[in-house]
Amino acid sequence: DTAVSQTPKYLVTQMGNDKSIKCEQNLGHDTMYWYKQDSKKFLKIMFSYNNKELIINETVPNRFSPKSPDKAHLNLHINSLELGDSAVYFCASSQVAQGHGYTFGSGTRLTVV
Amino acid sequence: GENVEQHPSTLSVQEGDSAVIKCTYSDSASNYFPWYKQELGKRPQLIIDIRSNVGEKKDQRIAVTLNKTAKHFSLHITETQPEDSAVYFCAASSNQFYFGTGTSLTVIP
Numbered sequence: 001d002t003a004v005s006q007t008p009k010y011l012v013t014q015m016g017n018d019k020s021i022k023c024e025q026n027l028g029h030d031t032m033y034w035y036k037q038d039s040k041k042f043l044k045i046m047f048s049y050n051n052k053e054l055i056i057n058e059t060v061p062n063r064f065s066p067k068s069p070d071k072a073h074l075n076l077h078i079n080s081l082e083l084g085d086s087a088v089y090f091c092a093s094s095q096v097a098q099g100h101g102y103t104f105g106s107g108t109r110l111t112v113v
Numbered sequence: 114g115e116n117v118e119q120h121p122s123t124l125s126v127q128e129g130d131s132a133v134i135k136c137t138y139s140d141s142a143s144n145y146f147p148w149y150k151q152e153l154g155k156r157p158q159l160i161i162d163i164r165s166n167v168g169e170k171k172d173q174r175i176a177v178t179l180n181k182t183a184k185h186f187s188l189h190i191t192e193t194q195p196e197d198s199a200v201y202f203c204a205a206s207s208n209q210f211y212f213g214t215g216t217s218l219t220v221i222p
Contacts, residue, residue, distance in 0.1 A: 041151075041200050041214075041215045041217070042214055042215065043157070043202060043212045043215070045209075045210070045212075048209065055209075090156060090157070094210075096208065101145075101147040101149075101159040101162055101204075102147075102149075102157075102159070102210065103159075104156040104157050104158070105156060106155070106156050107155075107156055
């Protein structure tokens with residue numbers, strides 16, 4: 001069983017489009033995250049979310065919005081895509097109370113053309 | 114907030130040699146320090162972690178050391194093999210993770 005699954009794995013789309021990336025975890029973790037990894041491999045936190053609190057990195061444009069239908073899912077919706085949004089996006093989850101490390105999804109490579 | 118610095122950004126070693134990656138952190142409240150390995154085109158995966166009440170932890174060829182006073186921690190890989198080639202990330206955490214900028218390790222056969 002895949003612990004943290006993301007879909008799609010690859011996404012190619014035109015500038016100006018709106019797209020969503022889905023993430024699901026079956027680990028029973030209480031917190032989920034979205035990270036952006038650019039061409040330099042930097043892992044940049046975008047959002048963290050549990051059933052009580054959404055924490056947004058203030059540098060993330062408001063074109064990006066997380067949506068969580070339940071504690072096992074945290075989807076990422078992106079409006080008006082720009083060329084600079086091209087990157088690999090990783091979903092992750094953790095059980096914060098236990099102080100364990102993250103489990104990452106397999107990533108979504110987004111290419112905006 | 115926390116600031117995690119990681120060095121070097123790239124590292125090349127001969128197969129069989131040791132590799133050391135160092136990280137420093139700024140927030141004395143950080144109490145959990147994981148290391149992640151990311152192979153090309155794959156997800157970061159946890160390889161070892163250490164908590165602030167421990168100074169050293171070892172798992173086969175990899176070990177991590179922590180100096181709380183100096184606020185630095187290091188990853189040591191001994192007897193390196195080509196399959197150790199990857200990008201390695203350190204992180205420091207109290208209630209939120211802060212990742213280092215990554216080290217691209219190449220092990221030359």
